[in-house]
Amino acid sequence: MKNTVLIPTYRRPLDLSRCLLALQAQTKPVDRVIVVVRDIDAQTWEFLAQFSPHNLPLHIVKVTVPGVVAALNAGLAAVEGDIVSITDDDAVPHPDWLEKINAHFICDRRIGGVGGRDWVHQGNKVIDDSRQIVGKLQWFGRVIGNHHLGVGEPREVDVLKGVNMSFRQEAIAQLRFDERMRGTGAQVHFEMAFTLALKQAGWKLIYDPQVAVDHYPAQRFDEDQRNNFNEIAFINLVHNETLVLLEYLPLFRRAVFLLWAILVGTRDSLGLVQWLRLLPSQGQLAGKKCWASLRGRWHGWQTHRQFKSQN
Structure with a gap:
């Protein structure tokens, strides 16, 4: 299977560099890396102009509309291959990330999406709590995330998390991220709309804690400042x-x-x-x-x- 990795980025060149270096170290080589960059992001354009990828087929897409939804949709239009894996610029995929992702898609043709744990780093501390229930939509509408805390065996879920999610191209076809999502940056819950649409179409979504990335939550340059109320x-x-x-x-x-x-x-x-x-x-x-x-x-x-x- 051919793999494309899609990374939306905005004003985080040091984080992006760390992410790209991790993709160079994959045990299953990536076939294409798409980095989506805002037209006004001078820092990232300068970094990419100087970046010398080693055996990394890098493709850069420019986007003029703010927000992760526009970035990802622009990136999806440039995807080639069988599987597209999405991660954030402030994440570092583990060396066997793509290898483990591919193994799931190969073993079951009904699987449309695969996600895994993002090990969240806060300063020098790694959040190492554990939860069994991950990515579930309860019957009355409450959504349980916990993707950064999941342990146990691979299992079916309802929702994947944007920092670590992969999709079969055949499954997503012409599906795109919902442009009605509000926000000028993170556009929280954008991935829920996408993954629930796949679920509704009959595809299986798998969460496997061993499909892992390290996540170093970086500064956001929009109204959503994570833990500060806005x-x-x-x-x-x-x-x-x-x-x-x-x-x-x-x-x-x-x-x-x-x-x-x-x-x-x-x-x-x-x-x-x-x-x-x-x-x-x-x-x-x-x-x-x-x-x-x-x-x-x-x-x-x-x-x-x-x-x-x-x-």
Whole structure:
């Protein structure tokens, strides 16, 4: 099988260099590496002009629209081969990453996507907790991630994580990442829309903790600053999650999801119960998060209804 690796990047030349060096060290040589670069990203263009890849078939794609969705869709248009593997510029695939990915696709023609663990590095510490439940969508709409904590045997999942996910070209065909995802950078939950669409089409998605990358979360250059609250980023996150689930869940489960989301929610997408739980420790911040979550739900509902009315 021929493998293409797709990497969207923005203003992280040192991280990108580390990622590319890891691809050079793969036990299964990569057939093509596509790096998608913003037109205004002078730092990365300068780095790539000086970078001398050793046995690395590098192909650079320029994109003018901000956000990971536009970058990945531009990259997908340039993919060649049987398998496309996507990772972030701040990730370092383990040497046997492509070898293990290929093994899954070869053993079962029904597998459309493969993902694995991203070992998150925070300073000098590696998050080494463990979870058995990974990448699952519960019946009422709660999504359990835990991709960075997964242990155990390979198993079927509902959702893969953007930093470590691979797809069979035959499975994704003309499928593209949803351009309705809000945000100007990370566009959180973009991969959920993509992988749930594959699941809905009947393809199997596999999570294997041994398909691993080291993840060094780097600075983001948009409104989403990871652990720091930003109202716009919070609204965008909840909008994206809401839109994806409203379009994936059947009618009854859709209604249950909206009720649960508004009344309960999660730490990332607060409902009233989560607001009350966080109120003693976070005070006014909990209220801001809850209000942003409710606005995000409403915006997601509006986007969903608008799309339905146009189609």
